[in-house]
Amino acid sequence: MPELPEVETTKRGIEPYLSGHTISDVIVRQPSLRWPVEDAILNLKGQVIRSLERRSKYILVHTDIGTATWHLGMSGSLRLVEPGTEPRKHDHIDWRLSSGKILRYHDPRRFGALLWTANGDEFTHLSHLGPEPLTDDFDLDYLFNKSRGKTQAVKTFLMDGRVVVGVGNIYANESLFLAGIRPTTPAGKISKTRYQRLIPIIKQVLDQAITQGGTTLRDFVGSDGQPGYFAQQLLVYGRGGEDCKTCDTRLKEIKLGQRATVYCPKCQR
DNA sequence: ATGACAACCTGTGGGC
DNA sequence: TGCCCACAGGTTGTCA
Numbered sequence: 001m002p003e004l005p006e007v008e009t010t011k012r013g014i015e016p017y018l019s020g021h022t023i024s025d026v027i028v029r030q031p032s033l034r035w036p037v038e039d040a041i042l043n044l045k046g047q048v049i050r051s052l053e054r055r056s057k058y059i060l061v062h063t064d065i066g067t068a069t070w071h072l073g074m075s076g077s078l079r080l081v082e083p084g085t086e087p088r089k090h091d092h093i094d095w096r097l098s099s100g101k102i103l104r105y106h107d108p109r110r111f112g113a114l115l116w117t118a119n120g121d122e123f124t125h126l127s128h129l130g131p132e133p134l135t136d137d138f139d140l141d142y143l144f145n146k147s148r149g150k151t152q153a154v155k156t157f158l159m160d161g162r163v164v165v166g167v168g169n170i171y172a173n174e175s176l177f178l179a180g181i182r183p184t185t186p187a188g189k190i191s192k193t194r195y196q197r198l199i200p201i202i203k204q205v206l207d208q209a210i211t212q213g214g215t216t217l218r219d220f221v222g223s224d225g226q227p228g229y230f231a232q233q234l235l236v237y238g239r240g241g242e243d244c245k246t247c248d249t250r251l252k253e254i255k256l257g258q259r260a261t262v263y264c265p266k267c268q269r
Numbered sequence: 270a271t272g273a274c275a276a277c278c279t280g281t282g283g284g285c
Numbered sequence: 286t287g288c289c290c291a292c293a294g295g296t297t298g299t300c301a
Contacts, residue, residue: 003294034277034296057295074294075279090279109278111295125296152272161296168294217294218281258274260292 002072004057004133004166005209006220006228010078011054013223017080017099018049018061025096029087034073034113037093041116044068044095056129056165066118069125073111079104080223108219130164133202138164144195147187154190155183156257158202167202169259170215173237175202182268183261184254208233236262 002010023044031037047063054060059070059078070078080101087094093105093114105114117123131137146163147154157163158172167175176183179198181190209215214228217238221227235245237260240253244264253262 006294032278071295073278073296076294107278108280109293111277150271156272159295170294215294220294257272259295 002057002076002214002220003168003171003209004206005171005212005230006214006222007057007059007072007166008054008210009214009222009228010072011052011059014078014080014103015052017097017101017223018103019052020049022046022048022098023063023095024098025094027094027096028092029094030090030092030110033092033107033110034071035115037114038116040118041068041114043116043118055126056132056161057168058126066116066121067123069113069115069117069123070105071113071115073107073109073113075109075219076105076107076112077219077221078223079106079221079225128162130160130162133164133166133206138199138203140192140196140199143199144192147190147195150187152187153184153256154181154187155261157187159257159259164202166206170217170234170237171202171205171209173262174235175205177236177263177268178205180268183256183263236264238262 026042026044028037043065047065050062050064052059052061057071061068081104083102090108091104091106095103097103115125147157150157155172155176158167175198178201181194181198209230212228212230213222214220215230216227217231236251239251240262242251244251244267247264247266249264249266251262252265253260255261
């Protein structure tokens, strides 16, 4: 699924049709997602959407009485469809909007979520998250200090949402390749100089992916139903056994923290 | 505290 | 062609 760039792409795509518009109806066909969709979500009916916000891989939809929060899980997508469009298999939730569109949530694996938080209630899902990678909070001092004493592989460390949010498996692989860092290196043993190189690379990779509309591996589509184009630029992800684009060495694929990890044994030390 | 691993669920692609 | 297994963008919970 969607990593940060795909979520950001989705948020930007749906925003014009949501912000300032009223949710006239909420239809839940399948409430059994990552967490059950609670009946309280029906409180959205009649509410005006005041603003949208992305935090980590969550999309927050703010109204006067509370916030609805989407998470796309591994296989989720939000699309805008015309009223009357027949729901397909795995189209679990609709929001009918005064903008004349329907916001439709599709998610075969159902690892996604739609959560409701009334004003004043604590939203625990976001409370323990690390900084956003594209803000200045994610800087050298922060990451270097956080890494000290960690024996965990640097790739697993980067994918831990308590360290930094939004760096998923694709972009962790890509960033480490571009930074010349071997994914298996213990996070605590990497020098400050190397982290200094890595940080801007992470930001740049995510930025570029957002510009390209995200990465479509098999089924990610933006709110307009179009795929993202960053997949064409992937240097290592999904290329295990193929040649490194820099040095022609055969890329190695291993498992790290249950996730496919690809690196060049020559370029990444 | 840390880190390794299973679990949630469905679809797809490769190997035989 | 068909079957079975491994694997897929994420996150949480459990266990040692």
